[in-house]
Amino acid sequence: MRRLGAWPSLGSLRLRLERQGLIARAIRSRTMLYPLADRTRRIRPDDILCCVTLRNERSRLPYFLDYYRAMGVRHFLMVDNASGDGSASWLRGQADVSLWWTDASYKGARFGMDWMNWLLLRHGRGHWCLTVDPDEFLVYPHMEHRPLGALTSWLEATGRRSFPAMLLDMYPKGPIEDAVCPEGQDPFQVARWFDPANYSIRKNSHFGNLWIQGGPRTRVFFARDPLSGPALNKIPLVKWAMRYAYVSSTHMLLPRGLNLLYDEDGGERISGCLLHAKFLSSFAAKSAEELDRRQHYAGSQEYRAYHAGLHRGDQLWCSESREYRDWRQLEDLGLISRGNWA
Amino acid sequence: MTPAVRLGVVLLCHGDLDMAARLARIWTDGGAQVAIHVDAKVGAARLAGFQRALGNCDRIVFSTRHRCSWGRFSLVRATQDAAILLLDRFPDTTHVYLASGACLPLRPISDLIAYLAADPGRDHIESVSTHDVGWTVGGLNEERFTLFFPFDWKRRRWLFDRFVDWQRRRGIRRRMPAGLSPHLGSQWWCLTARTLRAILDDPRRDEFDRFFRFAWIPDESYFQTLVRRHSTRIESWSLTMAKFDHTGRPYSLYDDHAGILAESRCFVARKIWPGASGLLSQFPLPDQGHPQVDPPQPARISRIINQTVRRRVLGRPGLYMQSRFPRKDAENGKTSAPYAVLQGLTDIFPGFEGWLGRHLTGQVHGHLLDPALVEFAGRPQTGPGAISIDPQVRDHDPQGFLTSLIRITDRMQAFQFSPRDNQALNWFMATDPNAHMLVVTGAWKLPILHSGMPFDDMRRIFAQLQRIELAQLDVLNSVWVRARLSQHDLGEFLLNPRAILQDFLLQIDPHSAPIAALPAMRDLTGLDGMLRRLRNSGLRPRLTGEDLPPIELLIPERAAAE
Numbered sequence: 001m002r003r004l005g006a007w008p009s010l011g012s013l014r015l016r017l018e019r020q021g022l023i024a025r026a027i028r029s030r031t032m033l034y035p036l037a038d039r040t041r042r043i044r045p046d047d048i049l050c051c052v053t054l055r056n057e058r059s060r061l062p063y064f065l066d067y068y069r070a071m072g073v074r075h076f077l078m079v080d081n082a083s084g085d086g087s088a089s090w091l092r093g094q095a096d097v098s099l100w101w102t103d104a105s106y107k108g109a110r111f112g113m114d115w116m117n118w119l120l121l122r123h124g125r126g127h128w129c130l131t132v133d134p135d136e137f138l139v140y141p142h143m144e145h146r147p148l149g150a151l152t153s154w155l156e157a158t159g160r161r162s163f164p165a166m167l168l169d170m171y172p173k174g175p176i177e178d179a180v181c182p183e184g185q186d187p188f189q190v191a192r193w194f195d196p197a198n199y200s201i202r203k204n205s206h207f208g209n210l211w212i213q214g215g216p217r218t219r220v221f222f223a224r225d226p227l228s229g230p231a232l233n234k235i236p237l238v239k240w241a242m243r244y245a246y247v248s249s250t251h252m253l254l255p256r257g258l259n260l261l262y263d264e265d266g267g268e269r270i271s272g273c274l275l276h277a278k279f280l281s282s283f284a285a286k287s288a289e290e291l292d293r294r295q296h297y298a299g300s301q302e303y304r305a306y307h308a309g310l311h312r313g314d315q316l317w318c319s320e321s322r323e324y325r326d327w328r329q330l331e332d333l334g335l336i337s338r339g340n341w342a
Numbered sequence: 343m344t345p346a347v348r349l350g351v352v353l354l355c356h357g358d359l360d361m362a363a364r365l366a367r368i369w370t371d372g373g374a375q376v377a378i379h380v381d382a383k384v385g386a387a388r389l390a391g392f393q394r395a396l397g398n399c400d401r402i403v404f405s406t407r408h409r410c411s412w413g414r415f416s417l418v419r420a421t422q423d424a425a426i427l428l429l430d431r432f433p434d435t436t437h438v439y440l441a442s443g444a445c446l447p448l449r450p451i452s453d454l455i456a457y458l459a460a461d462p463g464r465d466h467i468e469s470v471s472t473h474d475v476g477w478t479v480g481g482l483n484e485e486r487f488t489l490f491f492p493f494d495w496k497r498r499r500w501l502f503d504r505f506v507d508w509q510r511r512r513g514i515r516r517r518m519p520a521g522l523s524p525h526l527g528s529q530w531w532c533l534t535a536r537t538l539r540a541i542l543d544d545p546r547r548d549e550f551d552r553f554f555r556f557a558w559i560p561d562e563s564y565f566q567t568l569v570r571r572h573s574t575r576i577e578s579w580s581l582t583m584a585k586f587d588h589t590g591r592p593y594s595l596y597d598d599h600a601g602i603l604a605e606s607r608c609f610v611a612r613k614i615w616p617g618a619s620g621l622l623s624q625f626p627l628p629d630q631g632h633p634q635v636d637p638p639q640p641a642r643i644s645r646i647i648n649q650t651v652r653r654r655v656l657g658r659p660g661l662y663m664q665s666r667f668p669r670k671d672a673e674n675g676k677t678s679a680p681y682a683v684l685q686g687l688t689d690i691f692p693g694f695e696g697w698l699g700r701h702l703t704g705q706v707h708g709h710l711l712d713p714a715l716v717e718f719a720g721r722p723q724t725g726p727g728a729i730s731i732d733p734q735v736r737d738h739d740p741q742g743f744l745t746s747l748i749r750i751t752d753r754m755q756a757f758q759f760s761p762r763d764n765q766a767l768n769w770f771m772a773t774d775p776n777a778h779m780l781v782v783t784g785a786w787k788l789p790i791l792h793s794g795m796p797f798d799d800m801r802r803i804f805a806q807l808q809r810i811e812l813a814q815l816d817v818l819n820s821v822w823v824r825a826r827l828s829q830h831d832l833g834e835f836l837l838n839p840r841a842i843l844q845d846f847l848l849q850i851d852p853h854s855a856p857i858a859a860l861p862a863m864r865d866l867t868g869l870d871g872m873l874r875r876l877r878n879s880g881l882r883p884r885l886t887g888e889d890l891p892p893i894e895l896l897i898p899e900r901a902a903a904e
Contacts (some may be wrong), residue, residue: 059685133474146596146598150596153615154615158589164665166663174546196748198746199663200735201664210664213738214730214735218735219728219735224732224734227738262664265672266657266675267653268653290384292784320724320728333663334658340588340651341652342650
């Protein structure tokens with residue numbers, strides 16, 4: 001606790017300004033969002049919400065919604081960034097989806113985070129909110145027996161406001177082009193391999209979060225330049241409050257305390273994983289398209305690297321890849337932990 | 343024939359009234375009489391619905407409502423009022439069980455009644471003298487009674503802490519009312535009506551209440567202290583299984599705990615997560631018609647919870663991940679398993695890696711920290727656990743690289759090291775008790791000797807490597823070293839290589855094959871000449887041993903080895 005009479009340091013003033021700037025951006029960005037189906041009045045006080053930005057994900061959506069519905073998410077707040085594949089019309093027919101449409105620049109909205117921050121600010125206050133992409137699937141300890149509500153009420157009882165879930169890239173055995181996942185099917189029946197130990201961690205002293213890199217993307221696409229590999233640390237589940245804001249994707253938030261989710265005295269806190277269903281047959285087409293749009297982080301250099309890698313015919317699978325079983329396997333490997341949630 | 347037991351239950355309800363109504367039904371269906379206290383914070387509409395749901399049962403009474411907050415006397419007041427009402431309305435009650443709206447009976451109520459009837463004069467209440475307990479969490483033990491606590495800990499934390507500090511500084515000590523000795527214990531008890539009446543009707547009750555009003559968490563001490571005054575037959579053990587974590591918060595129970603809960607044979611368990619419909623439908627276990635009186639056996643569930651607390655507090659050694667990232671020297675185990683580092687041996691014996699692989703049961707790598715390539719055993723395209731073989735990826739987080747490798751493999755890891763490699767892990771390995779290091783200093787000179795480089799280059803590289811190794815020796819000779827270190831200079835090692843290697847192999851692997859023959863040694867001829875030339879060029883060669891024995895002395899050993 002801050003002592004009486006102690007002034008906030010310059011560092012914390014700077015972070016506060018940064019946070020207020022983000023919230024201001026979010027509020028300004030609301031004019032870009034055109035509501036297609038606003039069912040937010042159906043949100044009840046303790047509902048768990050899910051916030052998503054998407055573009056051309058029609059075939060992924062049915063499984064995505066069912067996965068999180070079964071987990072206990074009660075309402076979806078979705079932004080359609082000018083899809084041309086009928087995603088919007090399909091989503092409008094879903095009773096638990098509130099949908100907004102925009103053709104504004106994804107990049108201009110800080111890769112969609114301004115839109116997410118606005119929806120969270122407007123509708124997420126006081127709710128546990130899960131902010132994910134349509135290809136990210138949350139896995140947490142005891143998930144087969146306990147719904148997400150059990151986790152959030154436990155987090156709340158132990159005084160926590162956020163929950164970390166590192167991104168775990170899943171990939172098929174064999175060429176990515178051959179990994180076809182039909183609509184409605186569990187993508188992890190196709191892409192069910194992952195790297196068990198190939199991760200590096202650094203602490204970001206400015207925001208207090210851990211910066212995790214590695215996995216198959218760094219191993220195959222970014223080996224020559226590991227520093228520019230994608231970040232895998234994510235904090236997707238937050239009990240939202242008015243003064244919160246996501247800073248960069250869902251990698252970190254402000255205020256800083258929401259990022260301090262790791263124990264520094266040797267103990268383990270609770271954590272989960274976001275299984276990443278990116279490397280399916282649709283990936284090649286998608287990466288070519290994203291490369292043309294140049295709407296992604298750091299000049300889409302990630303997609304440029306993939307494009308180069310894919311043309312060389314690289315495979316993500318290697319003899320050390322592990323086949324995904326369940327969350328207990330991830331916990332034994334040390335990728336997630338149940339902390340003291342017995 | 344034992345006298346019949348008439349069980350009464352005081353049920354303290356706070357939030358979830360739907361579950362509380364279900365639990366009240368369970369108690370009354372089992373033959374108990376229930377006095378319910380509903381927190382005054384609950385709204386009138388919800389209360390009305392709750393009372394309607396239970397209205398048709400004449401064995402339920404509702405007591406005066408109080409605003410309860412955690413750790414305050416209001417909880418005791420609510421219990422007292424409800425108990426008085428219960429004993430008043432149902433005078434035939436022989437035992438009173440204190441439970442909450444999150445306490446689920448696991449066994450049939452008839453089991454509990456039979457268990458109580460087996461020894462009807464006994465009070466089941468955990469009551470431990472504060473002089474002896476060490477289990478309270480939060481630092482306050484005896485001070486719970488010797489200081490004043492007028493402020494709410496949850497809502498007025500700042501005032502609470504300041505006021506405690508101030509009282510400590512002023513040396514304030516409250517005196518316990520005469521005749522009481524402070525005791526603590528679980529909040530949930532089962533007392534005989536006789537003892538409970540004696541506590542509630544005590545002529546000095548006002549005095550005691552005044553004292554406990556400003557004590558800290560009186561619900562864990564009021565009845566636990568006063569019972570010592572009125573009862574001689576105390577079973578100091580709560581019949582309600584309630585487990586707390588290292589911060590003093592109660593554990594929640596979920597559907598997947600059903601198996602161990604049934605096995606625990608506890609009568610009542612808390613705290614049930616309100617959404618655990620599986621538990622609510624499965625428990626209490628159906629009444630078989632002939633009550634069982636076997637005592638509770640909570641050992642297994644205690645063990646599981648203790649393991650979890652251990653994981654939360656100590657964690658798994660050598661694990662660095664998104665929710666465990668220990669500070670330097672707070673790691674509780676820098677690495678997860680022993681490993682061996684061999685420095686200089688590949689310079690003396692070029693075929694050492696393969697030779698060692700044949701002697702050890704563990705996995706023998708080359709120079710894992712080599713600047714050009716991560717030399718995993720067998721030189722695969724990807725290392726164990728899909729760790730990249732690219733040195734740039736490794737050097738991005740060398741510590742994570744080593745700890746991941748050791749954690750992901752199930753055999754002992756051994757690797758080669760030299761001053762030519764990345765030195766970033768020197769402190770980490772030297773301070774790690776899991777590291778077994780065999781260091782032959784100065785061995786790096788041998789490859790230079792046969793490199794055929796121009797003398798100027800040789801001298802430059804020689805100086806550079808010597809500087810690196812001297813810096814490393816500063817680490818290895820510091821007082822912080824925790825590694826099992828076996829350090830020799832080149833001359834010393836060359837005099838007796840077989841014994842040194844044999845000792846080290848036995849140290850890291852007691853089942854290692856005995857050394858029959860040493861691998862082929864690099865040719866030493868010209869070493870003394872090179873050293874002399876370097877010395878004459880202004881360099882000061884060190885780390886070889888002052889008394890490098892004449893090369894001829896070392897030749898026979900080498901010949902025997904071949």
